[in-house]
Amino acid sequence: MKCNVIISPFSVDELYFTGKTTVVIDVLRASNTIITALKNGAKEIVPVASVEFAVKVSGGMFGGQTLLGGERNTKKIDGFALGNSPLEYSEKAISGKSIVFFTTNGSRAIVKAKFSENLFVCSFSNIAAVAKHLAKLKRDFEIVCAGRNNSFSLEDSICAGKLVLYMQELDENLELSDSSNACLALNKILGKNILDMLKNSDHGKLLIENGFGEDLILCSKLNNTKVVPFFRENVVKLMPGNNT
Amino acid sequence: MKCNVIISPFSVDELYFTGKTTVVIDVLRASNTIITALKNGAKEIVPVASVEFAVKVSGGMFGGQTLLGGERNTKKIDGFALGNSPLEYSEKAISGKSIVFFTTNGSRAIVKAKFSENLFVCSFSNIAAVAKHLAKLKRDFEIVCAGRNNSFSLEDSICAGKLVLYMQELDENLELSDSSNACLALNKILGKNILDMLKNSDHGKLLIENGFGEDLILCSKLNNTKVVPFFRENVVKLMPGNNT
Numbered sequence: 001m002k003c004n005v006i007i008s009p010f011s012v013d014e015l016y017f018t019g020k021t022t023v024v025i026d027v028l029r030a031s032n033t034i035i036t037a038l039k040n041g042a043k044e045i046v047p048v049a050s051v052e053f054a055v056k057v058s059g060g061m062f063g064g065q066t067l068l069g070g071e072r073n074t075k076k077i078d079g080f081a082l083g084n085s086p087l088e089y090s091e092k093a094i095s096g097k098s099i100v101f102f103t104t105n106g107s108r109a110i111v112k113a114k115f116s117e118n119l120f121v122c123s124f125s126n127i128a129a130v131a132k133h134l135a136k137l138k139r140d141f142e143i144v145c146a147g148r149n150n151s152f153s154l155e156d157s158i159c160a161g162k163l164v165l166y167m168q169e170l171d172e173n174l175e176l177s178d179s180s181n182a183c184l185a186l187n188k189i190l191g192k193n194i195l196d197m198l199k200n201s202d203h204g205k206l207l208i209e210n211g212f213g214e215d216l217i218l219c220s221k222l223n224n225t226k227v228v229p230f231f232r233e234n235v236v237k238l239m240p241g242n243n244t
Numbered sequence: 245m246k247c248n249v250i251i252s253p254f255s256v257d258e259l260y261f262t263g264k265t266t267v268v269i270d271v272l273r274a275s276n277t278i279i280t281a282l283k284n285g286a287k288e289i290v291p292v293a294s295v296e297f298a299v300k301v302s303g304g305m306f307g308g309q310t311l312l313g314g315e316r317n318t319k320k321i322d323g324f325a326l327g328n329s330p331l332e333y334s335e336k337a338i339s340g341k342s343i344v345f346f347t348t349n350g351s352r353a354i355v356k357a358k359f360s361e362n363l364f365v366c367s368f369s370n371i372a373a374v375a376k377h378l379a380k381l382k383r384d385f386e387i388v389c390a391g392r393n394n395s396f397s398l399e400d401s402i403c404a405g406k407l408v409l410y411m412q413e414l415d416e417n418l419e420l421s422d423s424s425n426a427c428l429a430l431n432k433i434l435g436k437n438i439l440d441m442l443k444n445s446d447h448g449k450l451l452i453e454n455g456f457g458e459d460l461i462l463c464s465k466l467n468n469t470k471v472v473p474f475f476r477e478n479v480v481k482l483m484p485g486n487n488t
Contacts, residue, residue, distance in 0.1 A: 011252050011394040150255040154422035178398035178446045185433040186426055202422045 001171050002140040005160045005179040008147040009109045021139040022116035023130060023163065026146035027155040028203045029084050029212075030106025031123030032219045033069070035227045036086040038238050041095035045229070045236040047107035051077055054102040067094060070102035074210050077102070085215050098235075105153075109146035110231060116142075119231035120239075123219060124159055124194055129226045131166035133239065143180075154190070154201045161187030195220035245415050246384040249404045249423040252391040253353045265383040266360035267374060267407065270390035271399040272447045273328050273456075274350025275367030276463045277313070279471045280330040282482050285339035289473070289480040291351035295321055298346040311338065314346035318454050321346070329459050342479075349397070353390035354475060360386075363475035364483075367463060368403055368438055373470040375410035377483065387424075398434070398445045405431030439464035 006012060009024075025031060034045050043065070048054045051072065058066045069082035069089075076083035082093065084103050101107050113119055118137060122130040134141055143163060145156035161183035168174050168184075176184070190197055198204040198216045207215060228239040250256060253268075269275060278289050287309070292298045295316065302310045313326035313333075320327035326337065328347050345351050357363055362381060366374040378385055387407060389400035405427035412418050412428075420428070434441055442448040442460045451459060472483040 005396075007251055007396045008255050010255060011391075011396075147255075152249075152251045152255075152423040152426065154426055157426065179396040181434070182396065182398055182401065182430055185430055189429040189433055190425070 001138060001173070002175040002177070003143065003164055003167060003180045004177040005143045005145065005157070005164070005183050007145055007152060007157060007179055008150055009112045009144050010147070010150040014112055014115055017113045017142070018115040020116045021118040021134070021137055021141040022113045022144055023120045023122045023134070023141060024106070024109050024113055024144045024146060025122050025156045025159050026103070026106030026109060027123055027153070027159050027219055028198065028207060029086060029215050029219055030103045030146065031121050032086045032125060033084050033089060034101070034121050034229050034236055035123060035126055035225060037089040037094055037099055038229055039225060039227050040089055040091040042089070042097055042099055044098050046098060046100045046234065047110040047236060048100060048102050049108045049111040051102050054100045055079070058100045065096065066098045066100055069099045070107060072104055074206060074212070085212060086218050087214060105146040105148060109144055110236065113144055114231070114234070116231070121229035121231070121236060122159070122163060124162070124222050125224050126227055127159070127163050127166055128223045129228050131163060131170060133228055134167060135170040148203055153203065155198055155203065157183050158187045158191040158197060161185070162191055194222060245382060245417070246419040246421070247387065247408055247411060247424045248421040249387045249389065249401070249408070249427050251389055251396060251401060251423055252394055253356045253388050254391070254394040258356055258359055261357045261386070262359040264360045265362040265378070265381055265385040266357045266388055267364045267366045267378070267385060268350070268353045268357055268388045268390060269366050269400045269403050270347070270350030270353060271367055271397070271403050271463055272442065272451060273330060273459050273463055274347045274390065275365050276330045276369060277328050277333055278345070278365050278473050278480055279367060279370055279469060281333040281338055281343055282473055283469060283471050284333055284335040286333070286341055286343055288342050290342060290344045290478065291354040291480060292344060292346050293352045293355040295346050298344045299323070302344045309340065310342045310344055313343045314351060316348055318450060318456070329456060330462050331458060349390040349392060353388055354480065357388055358475070358478070365473035365475070365480060366403065366407060368406070368466050369469050370467070370471055371403070371407050371410055372467045373472050375407060375414060377472055378411060379414040392447055397447065399442055399447065401427050402431045402435040402441060405429070406435055438466060
């Protein structure tokens with residue numbers, strides 16, 4: 001198996017992903033929000049690439065059982081029922097619902113990779129579960145860091161590096177691209193204490209400033225769930241047979 | 245002073261650089277080709293963002309004393325006098341000439357950053373000299389990795405990390421962005437033996453396959469020149485007062 005990391009999804013176009021196996025990572029916070037929503041019984045997440053499209057889609061296409069969720073530059077969007085804090089996605093709030101979801105980086109990265117044959121969503125909390133699925137598939141794979149406003153994200157790159165490390169343990173012949181090797185090195189040197197790393201990251205500092213410090217604790221947890229969000233036909237659902 | 249690294253120039257637009265102090269790095273091989281050309285007496289380098297524009301510009305705007313140089317995907321372009329191997333830029337070949345220069349990554353990154361107030365070109369061979377100039381300026385600065393086809397370049401990121409390290413020694417209060425910290429970590433773990441790193445990099449392997457193994461040796465040399473290429477009014481020249 002071969003592994004490549006895309007440091008920012010905006011360096012490739014949509015067709016790049018055609019037929020590929022792809023893992024999208026947005027540590028702060030879209031990955032964890034999606035995982036939490038599915039864990040708490042959301043029917044599905046509909047990731048969209050623009051707020052305008054979110055509003056359009058939510059107008060009834062999904063039988064009235066839709067909620068708008070997400071953020072723009074860390075803040076909840078006017079008229080949206082939910083922001084991008086995993087803490088908001090309680091069972092009471094979202095069980096049984098379709099959630100139309102826009103975030104500055106994460107949902108756009110998923111939409112960008114939509115032509116993938118297999119498309120998973122990963123964060124620190126489900127790395128082992130995602131790695132297990134990838135190893136079963138035995139396919140070359142791309143890890144996409146959602147990044148920050150089209151640029152580098154330290155936390156996404158370190159999470160990518162940790163996934164590469166897990167995959168090396170599951171496949172001793174795993175072939176690594178330069179970017180995979182780089183993320184592996186970043187995880188080794190900067191990924192020992194995930195919470196500290198998040199607190200000291202540019203994005204983490206901004207979230208703390210905006211009152212989302214608790215989200216950092218939640219997003220720093222390693223392997224506390226087996227939920228593997230899976231994208232197919234424009235929606236993210238639990239992997240079939242996925243045991244939460 | 246604050247330092248930021250742009251992992252790929254295509255994640256920002258031209259106006260981002262307005263008034264900034266910027267260092268462009270393209271280790272394999274545009275940075276070293278430009279340095280070698282200036283060292284060997286080229287009058288100036290005219291970086292361009294497309295082959296078509298290179299051909300147009302070379303048609304006489306610079307008094308007939310122009311040469312076309314560069315590459316597309318490591319190979320010399322039909323009709324160009326010179327490729328992108330520093331070895332071709334001998335005194336005999338280029339002394340006194342204006343060189344219109346197109347490369348897949350490097351020249352495009354320089355053109356992208358053209359609105360910078362100060363714009364330098366850096367490789368391993370002139371890091372100490374570039375650091376000295378930056379320290380004198382006492383300005384926040386951006387390091388731009390030219391990257392590979394809009395994506396991550398290991399060698400550019402490690403060179404960026406080494407420049408950050410040198411700058412930390414010259415300014416103990418240097419403030420680092422996440423990407424600067426990441427490049428610093430990459431240099432620490434993967435930048436010990438530059439030639440080995442280049443030989444094992446995706447781009448290095450491709451160059452070896454195409455017969456450019458000797459270029460890797462040349463591009464791996466650390467601090468063997470004081471040449472600091474400086475971009476102003478659409479051309480790259482030696483820094484005023486620069487002692488080669």
